[in-house]
Structures are given as C-alpha cells and as structure tokens.
Amino acid sequence: MSAGYVTGGRDRRRLTRHLRLGDRAYRRVLQGFGVFVLVIFVAVGATLFIQAWPAFKHSGPGFVTGTTWDPSHAIYGAVPFIAGTLFTSAIGLALAIPIGIGAAIFLAEYAPRRISGALGMLVELLAAVPSVVYGLWGFLVLGPIFQNTIEPRLSWLPFAHGAPLPVGLLLAGVILAVMVLPTIVAVTRDLANAVPATSREAVFGLGGTRWQMVRTAVLPAIRTGVVGAVVLGLGRALGETMAVTFVIGNTNAVPNSLIAPAQTMASLIANEFTEATEPFHASALLGIAVLLLVIAVIVNALARLLVWSVSREVRETV
Amino acid sequence: MSVVAASQVDRRTLIRQSARKSHRRRQIAGVVAAALCGLGLCIALVPLISIVALTVSKGIAAWSVDFFTRLPTPAGIPGGGIVNALVGSLIIDGLAAVMALPVGFIVALFLAEHEGRLANTVRFVVDVAAGLPAITIGLFAYAIVVLPEGHFSALSASVALAVLMLPIAIRAGETAIRTVPQDLWEAGIALGIRRARVARSLVIVSALPGLVTASLLAISRAIGEAAPLLFTAIGSQVFATSLGQPMASLSLVVYFDGIQPYPDLQRTAWGTALTLLVIVMLLNVSSRLLARRMRRFTR
Numbered sequence: 001m002s003a004g005y006v007t008g009g010r011d012r013r014r015l016t017r018h019l020r021l022g023d024r025a026y027r028r029v030l031q032g033f034g035v036f037v038l039v040i041f042v043a044v045g046a047t048l049f050i051q052a053w054p055a056f057k058h059s060g061p062g063f064v065t066g067t068t069w070d071p072s073h074a075i076y077g078a079v080p081f082i083a084g085t086l087f088t089s090a091i092g093l094a095l096a097i098p099i100g101i102g103a104a105i106f107l108a109e110y111a112p113r114r115i116s117g118a119l120g121m122l123v124e125l126l127a128a129v130p131s132v133v134y135g136l137w138g139f140l141v142l143g144p145i146f147q148n149t150i151e152p153r154l155s156w157l158p159f160a161h162g163a164p165l166p167v168g169l170l171l172a173g174v175i176l177a178v179m180v181l182p183t184i185v186a187v188t189r190d191l192a193n194a195v196p197a198t199s200r201e202a203v204f205g206l207g208g209t210r211w212q213m214v215r216t217a218v219l220p221a222i223r224t225g226v227v228g229a230v231v232l233g234l235g236r237a238l239g240e241t242m243a244v245t246f247v248i249g250n251t252n253a254v255p256n257s258l259i260a261p262a263q264t265m266a267s268l269i270a271n272e273f274t275e276a277t278e279p280f281h282a283s284a285l286l287g288i289a290v291l292l293l294v295i296a297v298i299v300n301a302l303a304r305l306l307v308w309s310v311s312r313e314v315r316e317t318v
Numbered sequence: 319m320s321v322v323a324a325s326q327v328d329r330r331t332l333i334r335q336s337a338r339k340s341h342r343r344r345q346i347a348g349v350v351a352a353a354l355c356g357l358g359l360c361i362a363l364v365p366l367i368s369i370v371a372l373t374v375s376k377g378i379a380a381w382s383v384d385f386f387t388r389l390p391t392p393a394g395i396p397g398g399g400i401v402n403a404l405v406g407s408l409i410i411d412g413l414a415a416v417m418a419l420p421v422g423f424i425v426a427l428f429l430a431e432h433e434g435r436l437a438n439t440v441r442f443v444v445d446v447a448a449g450l451p452a453i454t455i456g457l458f459a460y461a462i463v464v465l466p467e468g469h470f471s472a473l474s475a476s477v478a479l480a481v482l483m484l485p486i487a488i489r490a491g492e493t494a495i496r497t498v499p500q501d502l503w504e505a506g507i508a509l510g511i512r513r514a515r516v517a518r519s520l521v522i523v524s525a526l527p528g529l530v531t532a533s534l535l536a537i538s539r540a541i542g543e544a545a546p547l548l549f550t551a552i553g554s555q556v557f558a559t560s561l562g563q564p565m566a567s568l569s570l571v572v573y574f575d576g577i578q579p580y581p582d583l584q585r586t587a588w589g590t591a592l593t594l595l596v597i598v599m600l601l602n603v604s605s606r607l608l609a610r611r612m613r614r615f616t617r
Binding site for chain 1 (some may be wrong): 362365436439442444446453484541584603
C-alpha cells in the first residue's frame, strides 16, 4: 500500500499546510467534483421520491401493505411485487450459493492449474454477458424445457401445483441463479487462491486429507468474503430487470405456487411504465422504484461493510 | 512381563486398526466432497456454455450483409436489419462515455490523492451506487430529462447510461491511478511543480493504460444495459441521428424482438444478441490484455 500513489495521514497534512494559491484552487476543484458526484446520487433518490410522493399520499401505508394492484380503480398495493422479488431472488441464491461455492472450490483446490486458469477466465468473461441475453435464452430455450420436461415432474413438491407454463417464478429464479453464478464463482475462487500456503501446509503436515485442508484452512478463512459476494449477488438479483421481465409471466398477484407466473418490482416497472395513463399510476410505479432503491441501498451497504471488514481483517493478520 | 507385552501388542493393533478406519473414512469423505464440488462445476458450466453456444449458433444463422446494413422490416417481411440500432448504440453509449468518463476520472484522482471524511463518504456512496438497479436510474433520467422536455430522446438515454457508468469509472479509475508509484508524485512536488500540473503531466499520463482499461470496462457494462433505455431511448424503427429523437439500441432490439411470437423477429433478436456478445467480449478481452501488458510494464 505504501508504494501506491497516495500520501496519507500526517505526511500529507504537513505537505498541504502551505499550499500555493493555484494548488489550493486545484484541491477545491477536486473536492467540488467529489461533492458533485454525491449530489448526483442523492438526486437519484430524491427525484424518484418526489415523483412518487402523490402515490404515497394517495395510498398511505396501504402502499406497502396492500395486496391489490388495480390501476383502473387507483388501488396500489406493492405486496405482490415485493413477494415476487424476494421469492425469485431467494430461489436464485438458494441454487447459486451451493453450486457456485462448490464449483469455485473445485477450480481452486482440485482442478489442475492450467484447467483452473482457463475455466476461471471463462467464468469471469461470462459475468460480462448482458442480462438481456440471459433473458432471451431463458425465454426461448429454457422456458419450453421447463414447461415440457421439468415442471410436470415437480408436481410432487409442495407449493408446485398449477399448469406448467414456459414462464413463472421458478424459471425466473433459475435465470437469476445462472446470472449470479459467475460472480460468486469468480470471487470465491480468488479468495481461496489468496489463502496462504502455510495454513494449507499446516493441515497437510498433520496428516490431513485435501478435503480436511479445505474444510479447516480454506473455508473458515474465506467465509466473510464469500458472504460479501453473496450479498452483492443478492443486490444484483433484486434489481435485475431484463432477464426477469422475459420469463416472469407478468401476473400482478401474490404467487401461490412455485411455478406460477408472478411479477417483480423491476419487471412491473418495465411492463407498465410506458402505458401508465390512469391517475397516480406512473407515480405509483415510481413509488415501487423507491422501495426497490431502498432495498438495494441497504443490501449494497451491507455488502460493502462486509467486504471492508474482510480487508481490515486481512490487513491486521498480515 | 509377557502379559505387558501382550497388552502392548493389543494396543498397537487397536491403534493401527482405528487409524486405518479413520484413514478410510477421511478418504471417502474427501472423494465425496471432491465429487460434489466437481458436480457443482458441471452444473454451473452447462447453462453458461449453453447460453454462449446457442447465441453463437442462432446468431450466426441470422447474420448477413443485409442484417448489418438494412433498417428493420415488420414481422413477416424478410431482409430486415439492425443498422439503426448499431448506430444508435454507438451514439447513445458514446455520448454517455463522453459525459461520464472525464468526471469519473477526476473524482478517481480526488479519491486517490485525498484522504478524509469527504473522500471516504464519496467512496462509500459510489460503491453503493454501483449496485443500484439499472431501471431506477432509467426512471431518474426519465424524470429529469424526458418529463421537462416532453418527449423521449437519445439524450435522456445517454444521461441514464452516464449515471450508470460513473461508479464503475470512478472505482476502476482509482485503482488505475493508485498503481502509479508515489515517488513520481513526490519527485514532481520536490521540483516545485504545481499539483494540478503534477497530476496532469505525471500521474494521469502514467495511469493512462489503466484508465483506458477502466473506460473499456465501463463502456462494455453500459452497452449491454436495456433497462435504463426502456423509458428514455424507447427504441425506434427508423434511422434516427438526432439526440432529441427516440433512438434504437442493440439491447432494446434483443428485448423487443425477443418477446414477440414471430420466428423472424426472434431470429433478429438472436443475431442482435450475438452482436452484443461479440462487442462486450471484445471490450473485455482487450481491457484484460491491456491490464496484463501494463502490469508487465510497471514491473
């Protein structure tokens, strides 16, 4: 860190005490840009809130507790979309976490180095595939497979009743899992590769097997970082619009089955905003955006704090 | 004497047996765990490879000279292309980059040079903003550009993508600037050069390859986004070049054509998806190669 381009702490203060006029102006300009960026992101939240205010006032607390969304009668309740968002994200993470961590551990600990490097880079590149491409694939390829092959075989599961459709909650969750997988695999693999060789050798020296080494030396060391990556993935899944809008089925009701069509907050906005002509309709959709924004900010702040605490731990142990 | 020896032998075999049993148990646990992890990798790779393989095969089937040089045709009439979306994406993303990257890199310089409460606040807010849902940023651009102007426009789409690119440009830019050796900065200060001049002529110049990498990453992230364009650029069937008009974009074509029940529009969607994929991969791979080259250079 000390070699990097920053002069921190006391040195910097001593150096900046006697600044020339030009230098002081330069500093002010940089600070001004910093403040400008803060203003932009505060403005995002403030603008949405101001636009959503009429709907909030119209619906009152019923906006977050109501289960009916009926623009033609100006009834706006967000519960179906909050439920749809939480369910799809939960399905996505429940699938992506075990598969992603398993895959990353295999790449980092078991696969030959060359294969691991090549597959790792492939996975990292896949993280850059646009979400609209995931959506297209989910809608045109995975949807029919779900309708014809997978969903008819799931009827023994609780909460999986209903006619098999090429859209629905489960399909949206699976697409989200596929989307966040590359991120989870890449981060977990990097963290595992960063575990010092000495702690691995300590377990081997005691006669431990490779799996015992992974369990006692690698997994505890990377736990917090993986949780941070998972929470970041959760943030991405909650706000994902395009991939979900393709396959969710656009039904404005609380889903009563795992395979029922539903609606998330983001897909609702994508579907209805350009056709919102009823009173308070556009404003109510902006209200949904405010709720989504609040959830996303909380989740991302949490992830950031987790990642910071990891880097502090690493700094303290080194 | 012999009794003691016998019990010692017993103990030894007992220990040996239990060690063998424990060894076998641990071996089996290890094989099971490795198999499960390998299974995880296989399950993870199947959909990811399927996406790429199908996009490539179906996309290439849709590609032709007409596809890249003609305007879109209504469903059922063959020979349509995506030239307006190609140019539209270029204009929208280009303008967004022009708006976001300079500001982003100046803020990155601020974060790299300064410590204190303001810098920490900016860093935290930028980190959180990097995870904002793209659709909420689209609504923000709608509220501050489309509503006052009274019509959808390419300009509003560029504003949305610029806000989206800003956090990426700032964080990647800060990383790039921090790789510049501190000695360089100190040498400049010791010569009595003004700080603004040191930053411009020494720091920014040395960080230039890193900043190019950051730009490519930010652009590649923005070009695939469709959600912020839904209520801003909104898409178009004609060749629009004015920033005040609705404009087509590659990502919007994938969505609007992909959800249609007409096979020829779905074909266009696949072809456009492949075009997007190729652009994004080219941007990512070149930024990666550049970063590797830079690392070798600084070493």
